[in-house]
Structure formats: structure tokens, C-alpha cells
Amino acid sequence: MVAVGGPTGSGKSDLALAIAAEFNGEIVNCDSLQVYRHFDIGTAKLPLEERRAIPHHLIDIINPDELFTAGEYAKLAREAIAGISARGRLPIVVGGTGFYLRALLDGLFEGPSRDQALRDRLAARERRRAGSLHKLLGRLDSEAARKIHKNDVPKVTRALEVCLLVRRPVTQLFRAGRDALRGYRTLKLGLLPDRDALYERLDLRCARMFEAGLIEEVLHILSLGYAPTVKPFESHGYRQALQFVNGELSRRDAIFYAQRNTRQYAKRQITWFRREAGLVWLKGFAGTPGIYEAARFRVTSFLNS
């Protein structure tokens, strides 16, 4: 299979589409927000008519108020990939959520999924005394406590949750290894445009999203009955559009902050993919001259090896 990563706006979808068209592939989304229905404009979801009749998987699969996690993603993505392979086609995983890609390829550790009741109790404890969760983790699993910064409450919470649920240190479970995907070879490609050019393009794209009706989309989602506190509304673009709707930001500022957060996100994605083992960087946008040829060459030699 082929995986295409890189920062938002680098043209991952276009490249994946071109590879799919040429190598008889099907696309598996690896973007944590495109899985949500109704969140279209701000997630740069490729419209149906632009998908060139190539099957796309894991897009629009859950409602905005449904819980979705990396574990769930890995499970569904593996099913999709198995199906594509069974059809004799090439699975092409595309998206900017590096964590999901890792969960899919390398797997997660074997452990319990989240337990909301337990989390509520832990959160209450942390509210009473800030830092108490990290201290508790230090007692249950000193190694995990050392690795997770005390301010990173969400990660401290998850570690504690696991320790408490299985009555063993998370670190021990980690050592047992991850349930990596087996039976597939994967070529990992990453698009890496020039930073300034990328930022410029992101600013433009973001402004266009507002012109294209991002705010109206937010109003529509709200009109469907979804609360403004729903997870996907926390994402850049939607967050600001929502703030505009609530009168907390002018339209101009909403766009400004959405652009800024998008740029920061792109940087974080680059940081993540730089760490991805074996990833081959293609230095440019999907549309940069020579990039597609380089990708085709990589895929061809990968498939023939």
C-alpha cells in the first residue's frame, strides 16, 4: 500500500488521486476531521465530483456528536485496506493526521479504551488540586510520569486511566508492543512544500473557505441540532466561524485567527511526519513540476520491488 502524508494544503488529495488513477488504487482517508459528516468546507473534503470515480473510504462515516478515536480509526482503516486488497487494488492512505497513520501502521498498545466515568472522577480530582493526577501517576507508574509532562493533563489522564483499569503500569503494557499491521508493505510519501509558499497558499485557501460558505455551513450544522461544543467544532476554521456566529469575533478576525491556527497546525504536521520512519519526502506541492513524476517513480519501483 501507499501512504501519503504531509502538511495541510500541500496537495495530498491531488497526489493520491493521481496515484490511484494510474495504479488502480482506492483511497482511504487518514484525516481526523474528514470522517465527520457535514464538516465539508473547512476540512477541504474533496467533493464527490472531483474524486474521479475513485472510491474513497472513511469519509463521512460518523456524526459530529459521535466519539471517534485513533483506535477506532485503525480498526476501520484496516478493514478498508483489507477490502481494497481483496479486490486486487492498491490501497492509498491519505491524510494529515500522523497519529492515525501511526495507529494504523504501527498499531497502539493492547489496552482498554476510554472510560468516561473514570475520567470524570480523575478530572474532578485534578480540579480540586492541580497537579494531583501527575503525582498519582508518579506513584502508579514512575516511568510514565517522567515521560509525560505534568501540564499535559490529557495524556496524564490516559496513562492513569490505563493503570487504574488494568491494575498495572502503562509502561508495562507499552513494553508488550503494539499491534502493528501485518501482511502489507507500505511506501510512505510525504509532500513538503517550501514553508513560505505553503503558508501563503494556506492563507488564501482559508480565506476562500469563508467566501465559500464556511459560516453558513456552521449554521447549518447547528440547525441540524448539533451542539456548538461538539468535537469537530474545536478545529481551526470552524472554531473561528463559530465565534463569529456568536458575535465573539469580527469576520475579519475570524479569518485572521483561522489562518494563523492553520499555519501552526501545518508546522506541527511537518514535525510529526519528519519523525515518521522510512517516509520519503517530495519537496514541493503536488502540483509542483516534477513532483508527480518523482512520486510515480517511487511507486513504480516500490511495486516492482
Add this chain to the structure above:
RNA sequence: GGAUGGGUGGCCGAGCGGUUAAUGGCAACAGGCUGUAAACCUGUCGCUCCUUGGAGCUACGGAGGUUCGAAUCCUCCCCCAUCCA
């Protein structure tokens, strides 16, 4: 013309004689990430040099002054805001 409040590092904003290269926040840059990851978190952040630790230089609108010592006090000037003419 007069009155009052202000001018601080890329921005916002504390400080109001020494321990202040100057709290915070933002931005920027770099990094981390094992089930909500477009989330969450961390580091660096005036310049130059040397090895940790330091050394030097420049800096709080401008120019002077007081003082052992000033972003902090005084004088004059410039600019901004509001109010009175």
C-alpha cells in the same frame, strides 16, 4: 493654546531607584506525542563571544541632568489619546 493620561523588546502589556536583558500573554522558531490528536504539551526567544559557567555590547520616545546606581526621579523637546478653549 490649556488640562490630564500615555509612549517599554516583532505586537499587547507589567514594572515605577538597585537582586531587571527587563513578570505575563501573543506571535515566531524548534520539539514531543502509544485510543477525543485540526487536540494537548514542552523548549528557545536583544546581539556577539567562550566549554558547563560565564564575559562583553546594545536596550524601556529624544536630549540633557540628579544619583555609587535610572525603564523607574528632575528639566526641556517630540509624538499619541481624551477633555477644556
